[in-house]
Amino acid sequence: MTPAVEADRLTHRYGRQEAVSELSFQVPESSIYAFLGPNGAGKTTTIKILMNLLRPSGGHAAVLGIPSSRLGPEGLQNIGYVSENQKLPESMTLDQLAAFCAPLYPKWDDSLCSTLVQRFDLPRRQKISSFSRGMKMKTAVVMSLAYRPRLLILDEPFSGLDPVVRDEIIEGMLEIAGRGEWSVLVSSHDLSEVENLADHVGFIRQGRMVVSEPLESLQRRFREVEVTLAQPCPQPQPWPAAWLRARISERVVRFVDSEYDEARTAERVHQLFDDAEAVASPMSLREIFVALAREERHGGTDA
Amino acid sequence: MRQALLIFKKDLRCLWPELIVLYAVLTVHTAYALRDSLEREEINQALNLPFVFLLTVLIVIGRLVQQDSLLGTRAFWQTRPIHPGSLLMAKVLSLACLLAAAFLSACAVLLTFGLSPDQFLTGLLDALLPQLNLITVSVLLAAVTPNLPTYVAAWLGMQIAMLLTQDLGNFVARIPRVTDYTREFVWQVSVLFPGLLLVAHQYWTRRTRWTLAGSIIAFFGVVFTPSLWPWELGEVFLPNVSREVQARLRGAAPDGAFLALRESGGEMLIRAAPEILRPLPGSDFTVGMAGELQVDASTRASLSGPSVRIDAGGILDALPGFHWAGGRSTTAPPLQMETAGPAAFDDLVEKPGSLRGEIHGRVYGYRLAGAVRVEAGVRLDKGWATALVRSVSREGPQVKVVLRSRQIQVGRQDREFPRVVLANSARKEVVAGTSQTRSSSTYSGGLVSAFRRVAQDRVLLFPAEENEGGLLLDDRWLAEAELVFLEPVQKGWFETKIHISDFRTRDITFDPKARSAWVN
Numbered sequence: 112m113t114p115a116v117e118a119d120r121l122t123h124r125y126g127r128q129e130a131v132s133e134l135s136f137q138v139p140e141s142s143i144y145a146f147l148g149p150n151g152a153g154k155t156t157t158i159k160i161l162m163n164l165l166r167p168s169g170g171h172a173a174v175l176g177i178p179s180s181r182l183g184p185e186g187l188q189n190i191g192y193v194s195e196n197q198k199l200p201e202s203m204t205l206d207q208l209a210a211f212c213a214p215l216y217p218k219w220d221d222s223l224c225s226t227l228v229q230r231f232d233l234p235r236r237q238k239i240s241s242f243s244r245g246m247k248m249k250t251a252v253v254m255s256l257a258y259r260p261r262l263l264i265l266d267e268p269f270s271g272l273d274p275v276v277r278d279e280i281i282e283g284m285l286e287i288a289g290r291g292e293w294s295v296l297v298s299s300h301d302l303s304e305v306e307n308l309a310d311h312v313g314f315i316r317q318g319r320m321v322v323s324e325p326l327e328s329l330q331r332r333f334r335e336v337e338v339t340l341a342q343p344c345p346q347p348q349p350w351p352a353a354w355l356r357a358r359i360s361e362r363v364v365r366f367v368d369s370e371y372d373e374a375r376t377a378e379r380v381h382q383l384f385d386d387a388e389a390v391a392s393p394m395s396l397r398e399i400f401v402a403l404a405r406e407e408r409h410g411g412t413d414a
Numbered sequence: 415m416r417q418a419l420l421i422f423k424k425d426l427r428c429l430w431p432e433l434i435v436l437y438a439v440l441t442v443h444t445a446y447a448l449r450d451s452l453e454r455e456e457i458n459q460a461l462n463l464p465f466v467f468l469l470t471v472l473i474v475i476g477r478l479v480q481q482d483s484l485l486g487t488r489a490f491w492q493t494r495p496i497h498p499g500s501l502l503m504a505k506v507l508s509l510a511c512l513l514a515a516a517f518l519s520a521c522a523v524l525l526t527f528g529l530s531p532d533q534f535l536t537g538l539l540d541a542l543l544p545q546l547n548l549i550t551v552s553v554l555l556a557a558v559t560p561n562l563p564t565y566v567a568a569w570l571g572m573q574i575a576m577l578l579t580q581d582l583g584n585f586v587a588r589i590p591r592v593t594d595y596t597r598e599f600v601w602q603v604s605v606l607f608p609g610l611l612l613v614a615h616q617y618w619t620r621r622t623r624w625t626l627a628g629s630i631i632a633f634f635g636v637v638f639t640p641s642l643w644p645w646e647l648g649e650v651f652l653p654n655v656s657r658e659v660q661a662r663l664r665g666a667a668p669d670g671a672f673l674a675l676r677e678s679g680g681e682m683l684i685r686a687a688p689e690i691l692r693p694l695p696g697s698d699f700t701v702g703m704a705g706e707l708q709v710d711a712s713t714r715a716s717l718s719g720p721s722v723r724i725d726a727g728g729i730l731d732a733l734p735g736f737h738w739a740g741g742r743s744t745t746a747p748p749l750q751m752e753t754a755g756p757a758a759f760d761d762l763v764e765k766p767g768s769l770r771g772e773i774h775g776r777v778y779g780y781r782l783a784g785a786v787r788v789e790a791g792v793r794l795d796k797g798w799a800t801a802l803v804r805s806v807s808r809e810g811p812q813v814k815v816v817l818r819s820r821q822i823q824v825g826r827q828d829r830e831f832p833r834v835v836l837a838n839s840a841r842k843e844v845v846a847g848t849s850q851t852r853s854s855s856t857y858s859g860g861l862v863s864a865f866r867r868v869a870q871d872r873v874l875l876f877p878a879e880e881n882e883g884g885l886l887l888d889d890r891w892l893a894e895a896e897l898v899f900l901e902p903v904q905k906g907w908f909e910t911k912i913h914i915s916d917f918r919t920r921d922i923t924f925d926p927k928a929r930s931a932w933v934n
Contacts, residue, residue, distance in 0.1 A: 164487035184495035192493040200481070200490055202428040211424045214416070216497050 113176045114141050115262045115294035116161060122169035123156050129318055130156040133170065136313050136323040138262075138296050145309030145326075146298040147400060153318040154298040155196070158266045161296075162192055175262055188216055191255030193248070194266035201240035205233055205250055209257070217260035224257035230283050246277035252280055265297040269304045281308055302397040312396065314403050321403050326396065334371035334391040334400045338364040341386035351379060355406045367394070367402040417497060421504035425481060429508075432477055436470045437515060443467050444519040471512065472552055478508050479556035484620050492620070502617040513542070543602045550609035558626045559617050559809040608632035632921065783832050783901035788815060788892060794834075796899050801834045803897060805884075813892050814884040832899040836885070839896040840909055 116138035123131040131153040138144040148154050159165040161174050163182040165204070172179040177186045200208060205228065213219040228235060233242075239250060248268060255263060263284075269277040284295070285308070299305050312361040313323035322329065336354075340362040350357040350366070357366035364384065368376050371391060380389045426433070482501055483489040491501060517538065524534045554570060559565040612632060616625045786794045786803075794801040804816040819834045887895070 159487050162493055164492060184497050187493065187495040190493075194488075194493075196488050198483075198488045198490060200424070200428060200840070204423070207424075207427055211420060212494070214420055 112140050115142070115402060116144070116172070116174055116296055117230055118157065118161070118170070118172040120170035121157065121167050121172050123153075123160060123165060124168045131160070131167075132318040134315065134318065134320050135170075136320055138294055139311065140294055141183050141292050142311045142325075143295040143297065143309045144311040144313060145305040146296055146315065147302060148298075148300060148303070148315035149404065150300050152300075152315045154300075154315055155194075155266055156318075157315070158194070158264055158296070158298060160191075161264065188218070189261040190257070191258075191260035191263040192266075193251045193255050193263070193267065193268050195248070195270045196266070197251060197308055199239050199247060199250060199254075202238060203238050204238055205253075206235045208239065208250070208254060212254050212257070219258045221257075223259070224253060227253040227283060231279060231284075235282055238296050245272050248272060248334050249276070249280060249283075252283065256284070259293070261293055263293060263295045263297075265295065267298055267300070269299065269301070277304060283323060284308075306396045314400060316404060329395070329399060330393065332369060333394045333402070334368050334376070334378075335398065336368050336371070336376060336389055336391045338366075338380055338384060338387045338389045340364065340384050344384050347383045351383075355402045367399075369402075415500075415503070417500035418503035418507060421482070421491075421496070422507045425478060425504060427509050428481055429474065432470075432474050435513070436467075436474050439467050439470050440515060440519055444523055446466050471567060472566070473562065474512065475509070475552045476559075476562050478505060478555040479553055480559075480561065480565065484616050485555045498617045498620070502614065503618075505553070506613045509553075513545070513549075517542075529671055543599070543606065545724055547602055547606050549611065550606060550613060553613050554609060554616070554625070557613070558629070587765070608635070668694070706783070732843065732901060743747055781901050783899040785837075785896040787899055788836070788895055792897070794897055794899060796832050801897055801899070806892075808889075809886065812886040813889045814886055815892065816884040817897065832901045835898050835900060836895055837898045838891055838895040 114137040116136075117139075121131055121134040122129065134153070134157060146154055146157070156165065160167050161172055161179050161182075163179050166180060174182055175186060175189055182190075200211075203211065209221075209224055210227075213221065213224075231246075231253065233246060233249055233253070238249065238258065252268070268280065272280070295308075297308065299306055310326050311324070312326050314331055314384050316323040324332075343362055344359070346359050353368055353370035354366040355369055356373050357364070359365075364387070368391070373391070376391065377389055446448075482491045482505075520538055521531070521534070524538070525531070551572065552569065555568045559568050609632075612628050615621070615628065626863050740788050784794050784796050786792045786801075788806060789804055790803055790805045790806045799819065801817065801819040804818055805814075807814050815836075817834075817836070
């Protein structure tokens with residue numbers, strides 16, 4: 112099955128500065144892919160390349176099977192795009208904007224558009240320029256969902272929105288998602304925004320992909336492990352590569368195992384510490400993200 | 415096309431306030447254009463309507479382009495299934511509507527002036543070219559600027575740049591043997607085509623940075639490269655009808671006439687056309703001069719500075735029937751002379767130096783295009799020109815004749831108007847020329863360039879205004895006279911090489927007797 116989005120060694124430079132560096136990932140069809148990373152990590156640049164708003168300096172990307180650099184009007188008929196940076200035609204009303212957009216999309220669904228407008232409680236005959244930030248974002252979402260796109264790309268859609276509006280938008284999207292086969296790529300620097308939404312996750316940092324895999328696999332793979340030692344031990348040199356943020360204090364060793372497997376982790380602990388008892392706790396996406404981010408920043412242990 | 419219409423409708427919806435203002439200004443402009451000229455001038459001065467109209471047009475163009483911005487990656491249309499060609503087509507449609515409204519307004523004004531469409535349509539269409547240029551350049555600037563204030567600033571910057579560079583590289587001035595109209599046409603087309611290509615490139619690729627670089631390169635390419643071309647540009651359009659004669663410049667004339675040389679015995683090599691050698695009464699020439707004045711080192715120091723002007727115009731002003739087309743002077747040695755201004759060598763008095771130059775111009779012959787007897791109420795029409803004998807009345811031993819003529823100039827047409835003269839062929843005498851020109855119905859504006867004259871209705875008054883606009887003539891002379899249209903026919907061009915060495919400028923005057931050297 113062709114992935115909805117595929118990036119292969121994607122690179123983009125702004126002058127001498129490399130914003131995206133050899134980035135590779137796939138957004139499987141019918142998945143909701145959370146594209147995560149701190150501000151300035153290269154998320155927006157990547158999305159702009161996918162949308163053919165920027166040309167890559169190297170590598171290539173494909174969206175719905177179309178090379179991104181050839182993405183034209185026909186391809187865009189199947190792609191919804193919402194970005195915090197996008198400028199809507201503010202001198203139009205919502206009805207006028209819908210009337211403008213409808214003929215552009217063969218699959219435009221007037222009733223779905225009306226449903227979404229009602230659900231988001233948007234005024235139809237008021238100029239978009241008078242809308243609040245949240246209303247503008249909802250308008251952009253409506254204009255990107257009403258034609259039932261095969262792929263929805265959201266670039267920091269919830270940035271700066273209050274939680275109520277954010278939840279409204281997410282619920283609205285999920286409602287539509289339940290009705291059809293579509294893929295979503297949503298970028299965010301705030302994990303809590305997408306934690307309950309995504310089934311695939313990619314972490315990007317300083318233009319490089321740190322991890323990209325299904326959320327379930329990620330959460331299964333990552334565990335916070337606390338090892339209680341019978342007696343103080345010296346710090347192993349080096350720490351196993353899969354152990355992130357490993358630190359030792361007296362008789363307690365704490366680390367994040369990025370390759371957690373109950374038996375294998377227990378065996379590894381016993382190899383390093385003679386008499387030890389390990390307890391592994393599941394981690395939230397936020398905790399995994401923080402562990403990965405710190406690992407990238409410090410390049411190893413916190414000890 | 416469907417998509418283009420959709421975007422066009424969207425633009426109308428979004429820009430209706432600006433469009434209402436634009437059409438309101440246009441309506442007011444048109445309405446005042448129909449009024450009496452004096453009142454109109456007063457209103458124009460008070461409200462500066464042409465400027466307001468131009469400003470409004472520029473703002474509408476800026477808003478229209480930036481509505482669907484090409485710059486950056488934030489515009490709504492860029493992520494929607496909109497073909498760039500449709501977007502460009504929509505913008506072209508909007509601009510065409512803009513032009514059409516202005517065009518119709520101009521037509522309305524000119525019709526009200528009493529002109530028929532066949533008189534003004536070609537002229538009006540001709541006036542479209544510079545306006546298309548204005549629009550193209552404005553679209554380019556709007557496309558590479560992020561917002562309206564930046565666009566307006568860029569536009570002003572471009573105007574200043576054009577002003578600063580216009581004398582540096584207007585290559586069309588180097589195309590010999592073409593009319594001014596043709597030069598203007600070549601210049602306009604040279605700017606328009608690269609401009610249109612750049613606009614198309616912008617919309618097709620959204621590579622605005624490249625377009626900006628392309629604009630600058632194209633500008634310099636159009637303006638400078640041909641200017642730096644070391645060889646002569648093609649000599650086209652007009653045959654050279656001149657032949658060489660030699661004139662020796664005589665000593666200074668005591669009556670202070672214009673140009674001669676003392677002691678130097680300077681020589682001029684003149685290539686002149688037969689029409690110049692034997693100029694007809696009232697014949698007309700357009701002349702220019704290019705040359706270089708070399709001065710010695712001590713003089714050079716005293717010449718430097720902005721106040722120094724070298725003006726070779728005096729050489730030719732001494733010849734009757736020659737008129738300078740206007741031009742410029744130079745201020746720093748070595749002094750490249752190209753044209754002449756009103757002053758003559760005053761700043762060079764007592765300066766030694768040498769002068770090399772070249773005079774070039776067009777040559778016209780005249781042919782009879784119509785003649786009527788001079789009787790009250792008789793009228794002579796030729797194209798856009800009309801002559802009318804208002805009255806013929808006896809005043810003592812003489813007859814007073816009041817004549818009026820009107821010439822309508824529409825657009826920038828490569829057309830010479832007939833000269834209206836009162837001629838007595840039996841006596842080979844002509845009362846030629848006019849003493850006054852009064853613009854009675856000038857209509858400026860029309861399309862988007864409010865500064866370009868679209869139509870001018872000229873009333874030419876014959877001399878002798880001391881006789882209340884009439885001519886006092888001998889009745890026997892008048893009995894054999896006719897009111898005549900002499901239609902100028904361009905015969906060719908001429909050039910004159912000048913090389914004068916070792917002169918002192920104090921004595922540069924023209925000996926009227928030396929004129930014989932020019933004409934014999």
